[in-house]
Amino acid sequence: MSTDIVAGPTPAGVRVERLVTSGTFTLDGGEWEVDNNVWIVGDDTRCVVIDCAHDPDAILAAIGERELTHILCTHAHNDHIDGAPGVARATGAPIHLHPGDRVLWELTFPDTAPDADLEDGQRIPVGDLELQVRHTPGHAPGAVCLYAEALGVVFSGDTLFNGGPGATGRSFSDYPTIVFSIREQLLTLPPETIVLTGHGDATTIGAEAAGLGQA
Structure with missing residues (x-):
């Protein structure tokens, strides 16, 4: 597996790389084979990883000799976190998750916990x-979604895809809630903002606003 540079670099060299990994999503007694986007944001020295999916060895190879400062989880469905403990053990980087998703984390890792909470409005430094x-x-x-204003991108996890909101047909999900979140937290971003998703192709805030009737 290899990474593609999809955004940046900034003047100080911070860029976004995408690694696609494959595995199984499991919830509510079902199993689905999925491809996940793993996002690496950083420069030649330090980086963070967004969603350590499926394959710790591939993620570690993509990080290379860089210092990994944060493992950030957009949510705790197993296909977004199953590689996180292995990457954390290899690098010493802390795993960050919003506390609202502990219930999902514990379905996959009942005997371990993330290292730190993510909070709305929190700002995580990555280079410049x-x-x-x-x-x-x-x-x-x-x-959670993670907005990098300097790059004009937002990492949407499974909240917003190319084509509309993420799935809400399984446990711990709700359609009116996701639509409210998208309208309040994402469609308020500049329309040219690139949406880098948890699965599949990128889109823009403007394109998805039009799809939701808010152009």
Whole structure:
């Protein structure tokens, strides 16, 4: 597996790389084979990983010799966190998750816990930019999106896809809640903002606003 640079670099060299990993999503007694986007944000020295999905070895290879400072989870469905403990053990980086998703985390890892909470409005430094945490419940109670204003991108996890809101047909999800989250926390961003999703292709805030009748 290899990474593609999808945004940046900033003047100080911070860029966004995408690694696609494959595995199984399990919930409510069902199993689905899925491809996940793993996002690496950083420069040549330090980086963070957003959603350690499926394959710790591939993620560690993509990080290379860089210092990993944060493992950030957009939510705790197993396909977004199953590689996180392995990457954390190998690097010493702390795992961050919104406390609203502890109930989902414990379905996959009942005997361990994340290292730190993510909070709405929190700002996480990455080189010369910051990732702003935006709490977007609906797909999962503790779902968050991460907005990098300096790059003009938002990492939407499974809250918003190319084509509309994330799924809400399983436990701990709710459609009116996800629509409210998208309208309040994402559609308020500049329309040209690139949406980097948990699965599949990118989109823009403007395109998805039009799809939700808010252009």
